[in-house]
Amino acid sequence: MKNHLAFAVNLVLVYFLFLWSMKVVKALEEKNVEQEKALEEKMEQEQATENKSGYIRLKKFHFIMLLFFIVFLSAGITTFALAFGKEKVVTVAPQRTEFNKLYEAYDTLENGYYKNLNQKKLINGAINGMVESLDDPYSDYMSNEEAKSFHGSISSSFEGIGAEIQEKDGHIVIVSPIKGSPAEKAGLKPNDMITSVDGKSLQGMNSTQAVTLIRGKKGTKVELMVQRPGIEAPMTVPIIRDEIPIETVYGEMVDDSIAKVQITSFSTNTSKELVDTLNDLQKKGMKGLVLDLRQNPGGLLDQAISISSMFVPKGKLIVKEEDRNGKIKEIPSQNEGNPNLPLVVLIDKGSASASEILSAAVKESAGVPLVGEKSFGKGTVQTAADFKDGSNLKYTIAKWLTPNGTWIHKKGIMPDVEVALPDYATLPIINPDKELALSTSSTDVQTAQKMLKAIGYDPGREDGFFDEKTSAAVVAFQKAQKLPANGVLKGESTLKLMDLLREKIKTNDTQMLKAIEVLKGRMK
Numbered sequence: 001m002k003n004h005l006a007f008a009v010n011l012v013l014v015y016f017l018f019l020w021s022m023k024v025v026k027a028l029e030e031k032n033v034e035q036e037k038a039l040e041e042k043m044e045q046e047q048a049t050e051n052k053s054g055y056i057r058l059k060k061f062h063f064i065m066l067l068f069f070i071v072f073l074s075a076g077i078t079t080f081a082l083a084f085g086k087e088k089v090v091t092v093a094p095q096r097t098e099f100n101k102l103y104e105a106y107d108t109l110e111n112g113y114y115k116n117l118n119q120k121k122l123i124n125g126a127i128n129g130m131v132e133s134l135d136d137p138y139s140d141y142m143s144n145e146e147a148k149s150f151h152g153s154i155s156s157s158f159e160g161i162g163a164e165i166q167e168k169d170g171h172i173v174i175v176s177p178i179k180g181s182p183a184e185k186a187g188l189k190p191n192d193m194i195t196s197v198d199g200k201s202l203q204g205m206n207s208t209q210a211v212t213l214i215r216g217k218k219g220t221k222v223e224l225m226v227q228r229p230g231i232e233a234p235m236t237v238p239i240i241r242d243e244i245p246i247e248t249v250y251g252e253m254v255d256d257s258i259a260k261v262q263i264t265s266f267s268t269n270t271s272k273e274l275v276d277t278l279n280d281l282q283k284k285g286m287k288g289l290v291l292d293l294r295q296n297p298g299g300l301l302d303q304a305i306s307i308s309s310m311f312v313p314k315g316k317l318i319v320k321e322e323d324r325n326g327k328i329k330e331i332p333s334q335n336e337g338n339p340n341l342p343l344v345v346l347i348d349k350g351s352a353s354a355s356e357i358l359s360a361a362v363k364e365s366a367g368v369p370l371v372g373e374k375s376f377g378k379g380t381v382q383t384a385a386d387f388k389d390g391s392n393l394k395y396t397i398a399k400w401l402t403p404n405g406t407w408i409h410k411k412g413i414m415p416d417v418e419v420a421l422p423d424y425a426t427l428p429i430i431n432p433d434k435e436l437a438l439s440t441s442s443t444d445v446q447t448a449q450k451m452l453k454a455i456g457y458d459p460g461r462e463d464g465f466f467d468e469k470t471s472a473a474v475v476a477f478q479k480a481q482k483l484p485a486n487g488v489l490k491g492e493s494t495l496k497l498m499d500l501l502r503e504k505i506k507t508n509d510t511q512m513l514k515a516i517e518v519l520k521g522r523m524k
Contacts, residue, residue: 102126124391131393132206137167138382139395140208147392160215161222162244163188164265164297164352165207171195172202172210175376176295176350178244179264186239187429187498188226190295190350190376195234196225216241228428233443236431249273251280257287257523258516263307266299266354271306278310288342288523290515294372298353301381301400308361309335311343316365317403319357321381328401333365342522343368344515347415352376359413360402369522370415371515379409419514424454425505430498436489441465448489448497452477455500 106126110117128141162181163174174192177183194202197213216222224237248270251261259281263270278286298304308318312333321329347359347370356375362368381398401407430436430444430451446464453459457477460469471487478485481496489497
């Protein structure tokens with residue numbers, strides 16, 4: 001842009017220089033004509049002398065014309081160089097001495113390493129190293145492929161296992177599985193640590209690199225090694241990848257007047273989905289609402305603000321943003337909200353980021369009670385910058401604070417009414433490929449015994465030893481489910497056992513039942 005402006009200015013200058021030179025030349029020409037007439041009148045008398053004088057004048061005229069031509073040509077060349085020459089001809093980049101060491105390291109490797117180097121890989125590694133030095137699990141440098149995956153996860157469907165993960169203390173940890181996803185069906189829980197994918201260790205990887213390994217085409221199998229807090233032995237969890245649609249809102253009527261709506265993440269169309277769902281539930285007689293944000297890992301900030309505005313009165317604060325200089329920006333509700341609709345919000349340790357913004361907003365600015373468990377605790381805001389080659393830099397730009405000014409980062413939000421799920425709701429997964437049979441002893445057997453007892457089949461013991469009574473409980477379970485009654489847990493029998501446990505957790509959802517009880521009290 002600057003070069004083109006220089007070209008235009010210089011072009012105007014050359015134009016005026018040209019006009020001036022033409023005027024000078026014309027004046028000289030007219031003077032020369034007058035002198036030639038005088039020469040003709042005196043030619044006979046001073047023939048020899050005047051010829052020499054005319055010759056001298058003619059040489060002067062040609063010399064002046066040549067001089068103007070050189071000036072004009074020089075100006076033209078200068079103008080062209082200013083406009084289209086290399087930038088180093090007209091500008092000098094400021095020295096960035098802080099990069100000298102980086103350049104030296106690059107040149108040292110480029111000139112001395114024993115193998116030929118991939119320059120692009122070196123540069124990407126340098127950028128990635130800068131981002132990792134921030135020690136911020138929410139800032140990532142992404143390659144072209146990783147950037148596509150990142151954009152797809154918030155704006156369309158994708159293929160994978162359907163779990164939100166993050167890097168935490170050097171480990172890859174599950175924040176929350178997506179509702180109805182293969183990850184949820186396999187029994188993955190918040191805070192499960194994934195140590196390897198198909199035998200490849202995730203040690204030292206960031207979350208973006210881990211996602212690239214975990215995701216894959218629909219129908220393909222991935223095997224995760226998972227370490228669950230409180231469980232000594234790691235678990236091998238095989239999962240068949242599937243298409244994960246970004247449908248984020250699920251609503252239904254609990255009875256004639258109470259509805260429950262689950263928001264699984266905050267994606268591009270979540271606020272629109274919620275409006276449509278609430279309109280539909282109002283037609284069905286909704287008088288009170290339980291908003292379920294459990295296992296919600298968050299997502300887009302603008303969606304959290306838009307949804308909060310549906311329940312927070314206009315002008316009341318939704319969230320505050322604090323930048324690096326401590327400057328605070330307050331974001332109030334722009335809508336009238338719906339203060340006449342009794343509301344209770346459910347949270348747990350899988351509720352993070354945008355779901356915590358919504359929870360804090362309705363609690364502090366609309367007096368809505370929270371029920372469940374302490375939330376995850378993510379109090380930072382990220383943005384993403386796309387590079388020309390398709391790669392992407394996601395980085396933290398601010399803290400977010402609750403309307404009362406609290407920073408919940410790594411602390412979480414405590415519910416007003418604390419309720420835990422039954423113990424059997426946190427049982428680990430059993431690998432269906434592993435055989436559990438008479439006289440075996442393991443933590444998987446112990447898990448199976450607890451599952452059997454939870455769904456109504458008494459194994460006689462829960463210490464991990466597979467005895468005759470445990471075998472009898474397995475046979476009774478298999479007969480009731482019309483499975484081969486061989487007393488062995490493997491394959492279909494193991495999968496069915498875990499399915500029945502999930503149904504049990506759903507029907508005996510102590511947190512939801514408590515939320516409904518609290519809501520009914522507000523509706524009186």
